[in-house]
Amino acid sequence: MLAKLDRIFTRLTDREVFLLAVLGVLILGVIDAAGSSEVSIAVFYIGPVAMAAWYSSRRKGIVIALLACLIWYLADIISGAPRSHPAIPVWNALVRLGFFLTNALLISKVRSFLTAEQQLARTDPLTATLNLRAFREQLQYSLALARRHKGHLTLAYIDLDDFKKINDQLGHDEGDRILAAVAAALRNTSRASDTVARLGGDEFALLMPGTDLEGARKVLRPLKRALLEINRSDNQRVTCSVGAVTFLHVPASAEIAVRAADQLMYAIKRQSKDDIAVALFDPRTATATQIGTERHVTADPVVD
Numbered sequence: 001m002l003a004k005l006d007r008i009f010t011r012l013t014d015r016e017v018f019l020l021a022v023l024g025v026l027i028l029g030v031i032d033a034a035g036s037s038e039v040s041i042a043v044f045y046i047g048p049v050a051m052a053a054w055y056s057s058r059r060k061g062i063v064i065a066l067l068a069c070l071i072w073y074l075a076d077i078i079s080g081a082p083r084s085h086p087a088i089p090v091w092n093a094l095v096r097l098g099f100f101l102t103n104a105l106l107i108s109k110v111r112s113f114l115t116a117e118q119q120l121a122r123t124d125p126l127t128a129t130l131n132l133r134a135f136r137e138q139l140q141y142s143l144a145l146a147r148r149h150k151g152h153l154t155l156a157y158i159d160l161d162d163f164k165k166i167n168d169q170l171g172h173d174e175g176d177r178i179l180a181a182v183a184a185a186l187r188n189t190s191r192a193s194d195t196v197a198r199l200g201g202d203e204f205a206l207l208m209p210g211t212d213l214e215g216a217r218k219v220l221r222p223l224k225r226a227l228l229e230i231n232r233s234d235n236q237r238v239t240c241s242v243g244a245v246t247f248l249h250v251p252a253s254a255e256i257a258v259r260a261a262d263q264l265m266y267a268i269k270r271q272s273k274d275d276i277a278v279a280l281f282d283p284r285t286a287t288a289t290q291i292g293t294e295r296h297v298t299a300d301p302v303v304d
C-alpha cells in the first residue's frame, strides 16, 4: 500500500504534490471546523506537511506547515469551542506550528540525505561517472526504450592501453589523474543524452541511445583526439582500444550487448591496440560484425 502510494507521488510534479497537500490541509480544516472540539485531528495535518517536504521540497514543506497551522487556527475559531482565555487558540496554533515546522525540516533533511546516498551508490568516486551497477540499470532502461520505440543505440566499450605501465612508471596518483581526465574527455565529447560509466579499473562505457554507426563515429573520433591530448607527465600519449557496436535490433539482454562490445574491444587489443572498431550487431549470432576501424584518427594539429 505504502509502496504503491510512493510510486504514485514520485510520478507527480512538484506543483501537483503541492496542490494535493494544500487540498489535504483544506479538507482537514473543514472536518476540524465542522467536527467536535473534543476530538483533535491535529495529528493528521502531518500527512500533507510530510508529503510536501518529502516529494516536493523543504520550502514547500514549510509553506504547507504554515498553512496547516493557519487553517487549524481558523477552524478552531470557527468551531466556537469555549476557551478560558482568548489567547489560548493562538498559543495552541503556535505550538502546532513548531511541531509541523520541525517535522517538515526533519523530513526534508532525511530526504536530501537519502538522495545524496543514492547518488553516491551510483557514482564512481574517482571519475564522478556512473559505476557498473548504475550503468547496468541505465543500459537495461535504454534497451527497453529502444525495444518499445523500435529505435537503435550504440554501445562503446573503452579500455585504456597499457595502463598498468602508467601506474608502474608514473605512480598510482598519476594513473588516477589520467583516469579522471579520460572520464572528463568522455563527458565533453559525448552528448547530454549519452551515458558515460566507469566499469572498473581502466575500462569505460559510452552508451549512445538513438545513435547509428555513423553517429557513433562522429562521437568517437573527437573522443580519440581528446584522449591523445591528455597531458601525461612523461609526455607520452594516452591511447585506448574501443569496440563500438550499433544495435539496429535490440539484443535480448544487457549482458549480450556488453559482451558484444567487450569482445569487439578485445579483438582490437589482440590486433593492434590504439584503435576504434565499429560494428553492427547481428541478432542471429548475437555477435558484432565489424564494419571498420578508426585507426587514422590522430591528435588535432597544433595551431600556432
Ligand SMILES: Nc1nc2c(ncn2[C@@H]2O[C@H](COP(=O)(O)OP(=O)(O)OP(=O)(O)O)[C@@H](O)[C@H]2O)c(=O)[nH]1
Pocket: 126, 159, 160, 161, 162, 163, 164, 165, 167, 171, 172, 173, 174, 175, 176, 179, 200, 201, 202, 269, 273
Ligand atoms: N591508478 C589506478 N589504477 C587502477 C585503478 N583501478 C585499476 N587500476 C589498474 O589498472 C590496470 C589495468 O590494467 P589492465 O587493463 O589489466 O592491463 P593494461 O596494462 O591496461 O593492458 P592492456 O589492457 O592489455 O592494454 C591495473 O594495473 C590496475 O591495478 C585505479 O582506480 N587507479
